């Protein structure tokens with residue numbers, strides 16, 4: 036299995052090379068040259084299997100010769116051993132035909148742990164073989180950063196720098212990133228929004244002297260390995276409500292489009308998915324894109340679901356690549372227009388293809404608060420604001436097909452919003468109970484590429 040860039044001109048890579056490379060050298064994102072499919076019998080056999088069994092079946096066709104079956108199975112088992120729920124991704128019934136997929140039972144209480152814990156294992160196995168040392172730089176609106184730090188803290192052959200938007204993540208998210216004491220962890224509070232953090236990260240990848248000089252690696256969903264690991268729970272949950280015998284729809288709280296793109300891959304692999312519903316907060320660029328056929332960037336407005344405060348949605352590029360018939364030149368033009376003019380248009384054929392697969396909706400701040408309050412009454416489930424955006428949008432897309440909404444974070448990561456909506460203060464789990472007493476260590480940085488690169492180079496010399 037080889038991987039190709041969405042912009043068409045970077046070299047083809049193996050799974051391991053694509054995983055360790057991050058952004059393609061033409062600025063694009065790596066995707067598999069072909070998307071493997073699973074048979075109906077293989078999907079049916081997932082009923083009653085463990086999460087780890089399903090993970091192996093789903094991911095194995097993508098990894099080529101990178102790991103033997105035995106190695107890969109061990110990496111999967113180790114990755115999920117620290118999860119706080121035997122099912123890893125349990126499914127709760129909210130009402131008759133609406134289910135909630137709880138993805139927050141990992142160590143940092145967000146869905147990012149599913150991929151990041153596995154990527155941590157795969158990176159370590161690869162680095163042990165090669166003897167290389169790498170510098171990970173990650174951009175986060177709150178959850179990727181803490182999950183990455185958790186997966187890579189204390190490793191002697193990895194430095195991990197996390198750029199987060201100063202003042203725009205929740206206090207719990209910030210403390211998760213600023214309180215680890217390991218010297219290979221560097222939390223950087225950038226003077227800007229998440230889009231600025233992600234743009235700086237991509238600029239670092241596109242500066243080949245810097246990239247090669249520090250041996251830059253990426254653990255954002257730029258990295259195909261991140262998307263791949265997230266495909267698994269679409270299978271486990273769909274099978275639990277009747278797939279492959281009956282179709283299922285998903286609503287996915289969306290920002291950088293990685294999670295919902297994983298759902299799209301599951302569909303292409305043969306999972307009977309009816310609709311994939313994009314749920315956005317007031318930063319609704321993706322909802323507007325689907326409605327109008329043009330992507331027009333506006334400023335980011337801070338919300339109570341801060342992890343989705345994103346306008347430049349990185350993985351939408353992967354969807355565009357598919358919608359444009361895998362024409363990398365068109366994608367490269369559209370991405371250049373987005374960067375230079377703040378907008379691009381999608382052809383009629385491509386937007387029709389996107390609308391066949393995806394639906395969309397948005398939740399205002401009031402609707403998000405209301406969803407938290409009313410879900411507590413309806414099912415007793417305490418939602419985080421991101422999951423509440425999902426539930427609000429899903430309720431408007433109900434049909435005879437079962438709907439699964441992804442609950443992407445634990446409510447205890449966003450106690451202020453949850454308490455305002457319900458009067459309840461969700462407690463942190465025992466392993467994080469003293470989070471507020473731990474000392475913080477963070478460097479405030481300007482939104483200036485050269486200054487960031489200098490800081491990173493100096494830190495890794497120490």
Ligand SMILES: Cc1ncc(COP(=O)(O)O)c(C=O)c1O
Pocket residue numbers: 145146177178179256288289290291292293294295342343421422443444
């Ligand atoms: C809690 C939470 N929900 C939803 C999202 C959106 O996910 P994606 O960026 O994959 O669309 C994020 C950020 O990625 C998140 O942290």
Ligand SMILES: N[C@@H](CCOP(=O)(O)O)C(=O)O
Pocket residue numbers: 174175176177178179180254255256257290291293342343349
């Ligand atoms: N919401 C994310 C933003 C980064 O997304 P990623 O999936 O590309 O890592 C976050 O919480 O950091």
